[in-house]
Amino acid sequence: MARDPRRGGRRRRPRVASVLLATCWLLALPVGRVAAHTGGLRGATRDPIAIPTWLFLLTGGGVVGVSFLLASFVTDRRLVAAVHDWSRPLPDPGRLGRALVALLGVVALAVTLAVGVVEDATGVRNLAVLVVWVAWWGGYVASTYLLGNSWPALNPFRTVAERLPTLDRTYPERLGAWPSVAALLLLVWVEVTAPLADDARLLAAVVGGYAAVTLVGAAVFGPDPWFDRVDPLARAFRLYGRLAPVGVEDGRPRLRLPGGALPGTALDGRDDAAFVVTLLFVTTYDGFVATGPWATGVRAVAGAGVPPLLAYLGAYLVGAGLFYLAYRVAARLGRRRADTYLSTAELVRRFAPSLLPIAAGYHLAHNLGSVLVLAPTLVAVAAAPLSPPPSPPQLAGLPAWFGGLELAFVLLGHLLAVWVAHATAYELFPSRLQAVRSQYGVTAVMICYTMLSLWIVAEPYVPPPFIAS
Template sequence: MTLAAQILLHGFGPRYDLPIATALYLYAAGGVVFISFVLVVLFAGDRVGPNATEYPRRAVSWLVPIARSPWPRIVGGTVGLIGFLTVVVAGFFGSTNAFYNPAEYVVWIYFWALMVILSGLLGNLWYLFSPWTAIYDALARVVRIEPVWKLPDVGVWPATAAYFSFACLELTTGMANRPAIVAIAAIVYTVITLAGMFLFGREEWLEHCEAFTILFGIVARFGPLETDRDEGGKISAVYVRPWGVGLLKPAPSGWDRVLFVILMLSTLAFDGISATPAWQDFTVALKGYWLPLGAFGLFAVRTFGLILLTVAFLLIFITFMEAVIYLGQRKVDLKATVSSFALTLVPIALVYNAAHNFSYVVVSSQYLIPLLNDPLQKGWHLWPAVASFTPNFALAQASTVWYADIVLIVLGHVIAVFLSHLRAGERFRTAQRALLSQYPMLLLMVLYTMTSLWILAQPITRES
């Protein structure tokens, strides 16, 4: 099978899913609205005050020795390093056809799509698998490393910029399906990250400048695992909690963090929107501006589209938050309130990511298996048993995908509405104020969820 190089969805690879049938889309959209009003009626008067965001959790004592053990990090870090080396070696020495290069699968499917999904379900997997912390920690065992400089007060703006750059690599540069470019990007980012960790301190760099640490930290807040640490930083307890409630835990506030969450939403949405007829019409309407730019033109119009979508999402969010605060009728810190409510949108981003990438993960990921026999396409026979492996499409049948999409989207919406309700109760302190403040937030979440459904229902188009 050859790769259709023009398709730049998900970074690389063909798309196996069908647009959701119209009847199902209308049913899901109507259901979202109906269920939202049911939730509002049921939640009215429920849980207000400072304790509104408290949630149940159960200690799991048998996980404590595992969490304290160095072996999960050692094994995970080794796997992460192997993945990184695969990207570099295969990127430079493997096939230039993305479909036959393991580097593409490792980056765009196993890391970017699958690890985000699994981290939302299980917890922060990046904490285990990051190759950069693995390298740093291994070196720190043999060499004393002290920070050279103090990192200025930059918030997470550097991480936000890095995340945006990564999104551009995937969605707008047209380079995501070029293994050598991906390998170069991986090396450059590794050098920057390691240099930053050595010069400014491991935790300082990771918590402010490393995009994936910030991203997976947010995603893991949705996950079911939570730890307590003692004064020495050692894990003292491990808990399981309901999915999503971790997003209610106190978190740093700031417009940089709000923008990071908005970018999570907008980049995912752009990935889907860029395959719709509406996007094609948009690029055709602007062709007078970008065609004269030649080879740079498509990158320019796509990046412009991504920035436009991000700004639109941000402005819409802030507008609705102003309405939330106004109706909440209580003087609150704007930045802290906006930051805390931004996290309640994360479930919508995560379920759309899972729905959008469902068939990509369950089908395209299997194409890596036959490549294990000859990963660099040199005529090797490392594992002949897998050479003739053909992917199983059982989970990619349209009806299965559609049903999974609807279930995921609606569940994510319900969780987001519930979290937002609890946050409003904590912020605005009375049932009446909390309920009033939730009407604009509910409308915003219905709009975001409808956007997700609309994208999934659009005919799939291809740029040419």
């Protein structure tokens, strides 16, 4: 049942903020230097774009702006509804198929943990590192929005949790989905600041710790509340699955148009909307810390006597807050321009799903190069685990046209986001003029973010300063 997004918001805000700050502060204490999961690809390069950067960014922002104008001419509600309601049934894999997928997930987790602990090879020579960063983080995550969300069947944590006894304690409704927001921030903070791509044993320890916390939480509150409200991976993949062309309706798989389910996705409240915005932010931050301007800035801050990790942490927390604040301001602007009785909180939760194509497009642009370069290494290590590990490749081996493909992924994600926002507005507002005006704020944010994400993708890779070795 959907919760009132306005209920308890003022009382929860200070508590949630305190928990986030305390958690990140405690995590920061034992870490002295900064690393990123791209540490195994430190020789990566990207050819600079051949036109002035300002012109390139304005062109990208202009494309999104023009797409909004073009979408505004599509005013036939029946046509908009027909596009998003189109679907076709697909064969059901059945209980046996789902059982085999669940077994595959458990085996993959067990092998990753075992190899991470036992294998002496480091970095991208280690099978556990390749499985996590290439097969799972790069490849599988992309499959959840490009194909469909198979995580409910594959999820090894849930497969094990459902076979363990549970205390069935009542989940505190006042917490809502805020724990998943905090968990997502914490998870990506560990991913960015710990040398998980260089130290397979540390990677195995983090995966094992995540498994332990997940199983304990599911044992206390039950698998359904835990994976619905708290677990960040299950929530992220469930949202990405709404973007995919294959989904589940009434318990049966169906084929639909990409993004077709997003306009009808109604989030419960501000906590769910904050999770979507955070999902967008963490992917951006992961790329931003590998740019030249960030390296220059953090060195200057460190030269002034500020601990480097504090600079990373400060930018992380401030950036997350600014992303959410910008989205709130955009929703408030849309409400004022549409002259509607709907609250800002209502527009925040209804338009938030339109940000998911942007997050997916940037994730694909940010990770596809690593997957293409390292996939042969993964196959070689998996096929001959006892042979000497191959030398790690470099991203510089990508063909010159791949940089253009990355930029295309970013733009396509933004264009789809504009259309989803347009369709959502026509579901919300009876007046066509209201529907168009309600998108002004969200479109302005999308244009700004288009320019930011294109800039990050176009910037040459620079190893994050003070990286652990």
